[in-house]
Amino acid sequence: MxxxxxxxxxxxxxxxxxxxxxxxxxxxxxxxxxxxxxxxxxxxxxxxxxxxxxxxxxxxxxxxxxxxxxxxxxxxxxxxxxxxxxxxxxxxxxxxxxxxxxxxxxxxxxxxxxxxxxxxxxxxLGAGDAPGVELGERVQQAVADGALDDALALVHTAYGVACWVVDDVGAPLATAGAVGVEHIARAWSRAVGGEEVTSWPLGPASSRAVLTAQRSRRDLGPAATRVLEALAAALRPELRFARRSRRARWERVSALLAATVDESLPPGEVSALLRLVGLDPQGGLRVLVARTDDLGFPAEAVAELLTRLCTGPGVRAAVCLHEGAATAVLSEIAEVADLRDRLAGGLPEPVDLLDGRTLVIAASDPVNGVSRLASAHAVARERLVEFDAAPHPAAGAGLVLVDSSASGDHRSLLRMLSLPARDAFAASVLGELEEYDRRHGGDLVTTVEIFLDRGGSWQDAARALHVHPNTLRYRIGRVEELTHRDLTTTQDRVDVFLALRCRGSVDNRS
The missing domain is CATH 3.40.1390.20 (HprK N-terminal domain-like)
Structure with missing residues (x-):
């Protein structure tokens, strides 16, 4: 029923x-x-x-x-x-x-x-189906014993139907019958239904965990349908427990990243938390942030792909969803070439789950010490944003790694600084200027930013600000007094320009 x-x-x-x-x-x-x-x-x-x-x-x-x-x-x-x-x-x-x-x-x-x-x-419904009732009980007992492959094999042997179980993040948990991993991945990633398969959800509406039989509901027949429904009922609490466990593990890593960004914990406690998630705080650390080119593809599944790609001999990884993005902290990989080899070597199995999509992974440079972890995280996120903003040819199924080789401007240099260091530099150069604007309702910060963006052209900057050039000269004079910089020199212009960029990265760090 x-x-x-x-x-x-x-x-x-x-x-x-x-x-x-x-x-x-x-x-x-x-x-x-x-x-x-x-x-x-x-x-x-x-x-x-x-x-x-x-x-x-x-x-x-x-x-x-x-x-x-x-x-x-x-x-x-x-x-x-x-x-x-x-x-x-x-x-x-x-x-x-x-x-x-x-x-x-x-x-x-x-x-x-x-x-x-x-x-x-x-x-x-059960009349005349005592063997089916017994089979349903055996299937449920196999699930309770942790033998999911045996449970599906019982169904396949009894009714000749290929079936499989895929969890929320696209990982095939068990299969029975002649069915390829490519077909399973495609059915999951596109939520394929229709005439040839019948699926039973194994979680709430937001979950994509399913038990699937490669036969239409009409062709399954009532006996096989009841056994598969009993199997789905037995699987739901198991998948719910796995979902909670994964969420708790991700939340621990996400809390660790948050603590490094807002500096709410001393370095010693951060080091202890790193050890708890299996990372060596004394070794080299690197942060990855990933997504696919399909914005509808679940971030949870991207996190699972990162887990599969970054787990194995020679590398340790702690993966999570942080601020809505699949994020990994890696240890024991120092060179970009090693990272590329590791990712390329792990690609064949998960690529089936991508089903024609491209997985984009932005990587920070390696850092030593927990005090640089927040900076590494910011670098990885900003590299992904920059990659998204630039035009790219369609890559097709596979992986794109975005690292230091993908950028080469002043922003790359600034990303090597921690957020507190950028804060401090911006405040040392622009602090008095910002205080003057606050006290007098002025806009000297905007004035000097537009002036530098226009290459120091008095006419172009005055036109952009809708003021007379003499008014602009007066304002820049006040800027020089408050910043203690001479904006006729390249060196001092660079100081103010970089301070403005540090200020911008602070304002938009989220």
Missing amino acids: KLSELVGIHSLGLRVVVGGGDVGDLPVTAAYITDLPDPSRFLVPGIVVLSSGLWVDRPGGVERFVGALVAAGATALVLGTVEIGEIPPEVVEACRREGLVLATVPDDVSFGAVVQSVVETVAV
């Missing part, structure tokens, strides 16, 4: 509150009424739990109850409102966060009527 069929029984009047767009293929294997704070031991995958919500007011009651259902692979929570009046917002939020369907039942419909509908329908 599918959840959509249960919701579609008009006499029950079930109303979906959370997950309305995801109920179509979710299996219903049983129904259970409970108000126990933790009903875990009575739950099975695919179960619909009906409750009056008496656990809502207990300390931590919502998290405990919803967590128990999610861990057991329950399909839905049906909450009655006779006792609690209305569905509490914290229940709605918990179900939405965990990807659990939440529904409510009218006050004049008993929980028993819902349970009876489930029991009768499941009994009819």
Whole structure:
């Protein structure tokens, strides 16, 4: 039985509150009424739990109850409102966060009527399919034992259907039958459905984890469909745990990068955090920031590609999503040539996932010491921005590495300085000038910036500022007094120009 069929029984009047767009293929294997704070031991995958919500007011009651259902692979929570009046917002939020369907039942419909509908329908569908029921149990047990390949092999042997499981970030977890990795990657990256495959989502709407069978739903038949639905129900809590674990790992690395940028932790603590994520703070460090040329391609999948590319003998990497971008901190690779060789050597397997896209990786120069890590991160991000701003021929499937060889101007030199160093230089040259503008409502900073951008031409700069050249000369005189620089000399012009660029990089560092 599918959840959509249960919701579609008009006499029950079930109303979906959370997950309305995801109920179509979710299996219903049983129904259970409970108000126990933790009903875990009575739950099975695919179960619909009906409750009056008496656990809502207990300390931590919502998290405990919803967590128990999610861990057991329950399909839905049906909450009655006779006792609690209305569905509490914290229940709605918990179900939405965990990807659990939440529904409510009218006050004049008993929980028993819902349970009876489930029991009768499941009994009819299962009649004459005792072998299928047994196979479903064996498949679920194989998943519980961590033998996912065995679970898929059981399905393939019984029904002759090729099937596979792909997680949120495009990594094939298991396959059975004659199916190539290229086909799996293409089906995942393009979310292919249609006549030739049937897929079951293994997470919330935002997740791209799927169980897929290489056969249409019509050709699968009811017995194979029920077994695959039972398999999907068993997989959902496993994938949910993996998703949480990956997110926690990424958050640790992201917090480390954030601490280096805002200098909220002393170097000793940053070094300790680097060791916790497997990096040597005493060795050379390099930061990578990556994306694909398809803006719709998930950043999580790009992070997974970085993990696969940058993990192996001779290199250690800590990967995360930081400020929305796939980011990696590498140790033990000092030379760009070594990095290129490493990335090229790791490309063949993940390139299938790209499915014709180009993976662009911007790399910082190697730095020594944790105090330079923030600068390395800024360098990698700015190189990616500069690459995006420049025209490039279509590269096709593959990898583009953007490093120091891709740029050669004053911005490359400034990126070698840490953000605090750039702050300090800008303040030493422009500090009095900016203070004067603040106190008098002036625009001397803008004036000197336009003057230098126009190559020191009095006429061009005055025209751009809409002032008389004599007014401009007076303003530049004030700039020279406040900066203690002579703007008729190249050396002092360079000082002010670089200070303005440092100021700009500080203003736009995000």
